[in-house]
Amino acid sequence: MNKYRKKAIKKFLLYFFVSIIIAVFSSSIYIFLPKLPDSIDNRLRDTLFNIRGEIPNTDNVIIIDIDEKSLSKLGQWPWQRNKITKILENLTQNEIGLIAFDIVFAEEDNSSPHKIFEEYNIKKENIPNYDLEFAKTVATTPTVLGYIFELEDKEHLAQGSPEIPAIIVERNKQLGVESLIKAHGTILNIPILQNNSYSSGFFNNIPDNSGIVRSVPLVISYDDVIYPSLSLEILRVITQTNKVVVNYDEQGIENISLGDLQIPTDRHGRILVNFRGKEGNFKYYSAIDIYENKIDKKELKGKIALIGTSAAGLLDLRATPFESIYPGVEVHANVIDNIIKGDFIYKASWIDGANITLIFFLSIITVLMITYTAFWFKPIGTIFLLCSFGVFSYYVLFTQGIVLNIFFPLATIIFAAVITTLFDYFYEIKQEEAIKKKFASKVSKEVMDNLLKNIDSNEFQAMEKEVTVFFSDVRGFTNISEQMNDAKKLISYLNQYMEPMSNIITKYEGTIDKYIGDAIMAYWNAPAEVKNHADKAVSASLYQIKELEPLNKKLQEENKPLVDIGIGLNTGLAIVGEMGSSLRSDYTVIGDTINLGARLESLCKYYDSKLNISNFTKEKLEKEYIFRFLDYVKVKGKNRPVEIWQVIDFGNADKVLQEELDLHHKAIELYKNSNFKEALEIFEKLENNENKTNKKIYKIYIKRCKEFMLAPPKDFDGVYKHNTKA
Structure with missing residues (x-):
């Protein structure tokens, strides 16, 4: 192996080692300080959602909206329960598939006639009880109630527990693995409603550290019992599944199964929401229009109706990757639609290994690209790698549903490019000095x-x-x-x-x-x-x-x-x-x-x-x-x-010199053709010329011609052999 190849291998190994150091540094931050850049990573992913834009939903979920129009006609919230009862009855008459409330009825209806009579101690039979009527309607219609878990440990927390009409099983849970979100209390519907409902589910929307809802918990643990979310319970009722299986791996929860349906989650049992787009991607029907029965039966038949609110005054607005003001009820609509369609996005249990592998791969590729390309191409190549990884992340997210870390690979590319450029700069300075030292006195500046x-x-x-x-x-x-x-x-x-x-x-x-x-x-x-x-x-x-x-x-x-x-x-x-x-x-x-x-x-x-x-x-x-x-x-x-x-000399000869050269070359041709006598005459003429420009060449050929005339060579080809160096 020659020393140039050794030098090239040495350089490759040096830069390869640099790339490994950069990758180890980035991976260490990823492993030990994962929350540090989470906000940036989420924002980058939000950008991918906005680039993708809106996508159609399955048209299985509709939203019954307690909007400003409904409030202006039916009065301020909370409404009398008989009005909500009428909405449930109208939906049922129009053969709605299932009704779910993104609302909790935590207090009795103080406007109910029986409540007023009780307050004034008036005893009379057959006084309307709106809560009771509402409870009976809930019991006789395909309705799932909602409730809220208190996730912070506060004083005076309600301690009631909702009934679960299904078996929830934890499978492969390892000792010491506690990844479920734990609740400290509940905000339930009033007992008459909760006890008359077939089922209920919590509808907590938990924003991340940046205040944006990107995931929704499907299960929460309370008093060592696991409870399903409203969305999960809706799907369980629709699929008529009696058993919910929470599957674990070494990291925590891997997925949740409803029969043959597997829903991938993060280790805490949260589903990452594949948002369909901005507010209004799902069909909204004003609650007043349902109350007045103005909606065509064809639009309601067989649908899942979520009853919630978009009115700003009722404070059920969230921030999502698409918008900073987004109805909480539509978040649940997205979750249900994700599960129905099966186009999940999720962080697989092996995703950390994949992210670290990507960090190493991109570090090596970036370092080698910067090292072995021309200076002008380095920024172009870096931008190309950044864009390529962006496209790759987009493809993996929206075609495979896999959520890769975006921040660390992009940061690794930039960091590796900067470090390698600086390293390369000092390396080239050393190389330049070596070249200058070797060739400074030997070659031109060019x-x-x-x-x-x-x-x-x-x-x-x-x-x-x-x-x-x-x-x-x-x-x-x-x-x-x-x-x-x-x-x-x-x-x-x-x-x-x-x-x-x-x-x-x-x-x-x-x-x-x-x-x-x-x-x-x-x-x-x-x-x-x-x-x-x-x-x-x-x-x-x-x-x-x-x-x-x-x-x-x-x-x-x-x-x-x-x-x-x-x-x-x-x-x-x-x-x-x-x-x-x-x-x-x-x-x-x-x-x-x-x-x-x-x-x-x-x-x-x-x-x-x-x-x-x-x-x-x-x-x-x-x-x-x-x-x-x-x-x-x-x-x-x-x-x-x-x-x-x-x-x-340069250029063309003057007349005298040209005449001499013409005669000389004529004599040379005669000499080559073995016409030694005629060549001799011309060489002697040139030798006698006082203005001749070469004092020896003609003597050489005069001597050769005379020798060849005395002893003519055989097969003469004009070649003269020098037996000495000079």
Whole structure:
């Protein structure tokens, strides 16, 4: 395993560990301080309800509303019981399915005639008793009464207990598990009503800490006896179930069973209400219209009628996820409709484990996303994760009915994104410092900036890549060093030359590989991509040659040796990357392409050229240059022949130079075609030209032509073999 892969694995493990730490931190708060952000979590879920909007109900439940219209006609509440009796009778005559009161009749009707007669001690037979008449009607109609439990321990609490016409069984309850809501007292209907009713149920609506009703208890414990809610009792009566089973698991209550019907609850026996929408989602009928029997029988037949109030003065208004003012009676309508339709929402007993798993999963995903994406994508990716989890929570809530915690996963995403961004920032600073330290003196600012932008890329891994390699060498440096005979002066002299040459290389986006005494090795297109790298290498080389003139002028003034150089360029595939040992390594290039570049530089002396390039480099050039073909050779150690070209300058040659080059290239073609005699004539003519631009090339070809004329080679292909490096 190479060290780059080890480094990548080390980085992955580091950030993975960071994600685990973040997840453990979030999970710890979730486990040990679960109530802290409950209000925010509930508000987020309320938002999902509002996004979903209203949904239709089953149309099985209607509400008989003691509204402002009814109060204005029948008088202030409480009404005389004979009026309520008439409402029950009218509903029964219209074949109502079941009637339930979201009202408790805790006091006798003081307006009843018999009560008035008693008050004045008047004895007379057959005086109407509205409470008795109401009780008889309750007993002979499908009516379920309501009552209230006192959940706080107060003084002077009523201690009566309602009768339960069903068996309530606790199943799988473990010793020490006490999760039921406990009541301390009751507010019951007056005995004559309570005793004449077939059944009754409590209608306590318990808001959460934020004052919003999101759940309703289906069972409450009082004096070690379990009592059903009004909604649960209505469903029990409808399903004609005689036994209610409260099922437990390790956490508390898991669900409540009515025969084959299972109602999922939280551990305290509360059903989370899947609200159908805003107030009025269920059909409301004014109590006065029922009293006056104005409602079509078809609208009432077989329905469950809840009698309650929406009048503000009667104080039965609640806050729900949809509205801050919502009739309490409609909360019960929602619960009954939920149970009938079966579209429950609930917190399963395993939900804590699921929430913690989500926290860990989202922490890991967020950290890795932030770590391995571009800087501009990080906020987009974070928002995408937040929205994705929102959509996931919505889907799970309204299609599967599972209530996930929303706050902690969202908070984990944000927290993980912030922490990882900060961590990544400091990590990248460290990486940048390492890169700057390694390459600050080797590459141009543009290349450095590109490396830092792609700090997490594979730029430093060993790979095969096309490069243009550069070698330069000071001519006659041995003599120069002998002349100076002072190490400090020699180093100063070399630095005086190296400084401008190095600046030119980095200016044209080259990477300086190393200084080898008086020689410079550099390359283009590594570690970062360099567009038109061959052109930039040639441009840098020509400008170095041009820089020699002002440099030599200054050296002459300082009475120092003048500088002359040779440069070789080659383009091709090479192995690039950081190489060395674990103790010391360097980013460099190796391969045949590099070796050929070095040979081309050493052949500058042979051909009297300052800049030699291969045909591989020439083929990559896009700008205009003045070229002279030098030779078609096999260099030492290579079997594949290569063309060597001299680059004289930028642009196009002047007339005199162009004429010389045209003649030279004509002679070269004759030479390649074995027309040595004709080639010799042209080479001799060029050699005798006083304005010739190369003093040695023509001598080389004159000598070859004469030798080949004396001993013509067989199957001549124009290739000359160099048996030495220079």
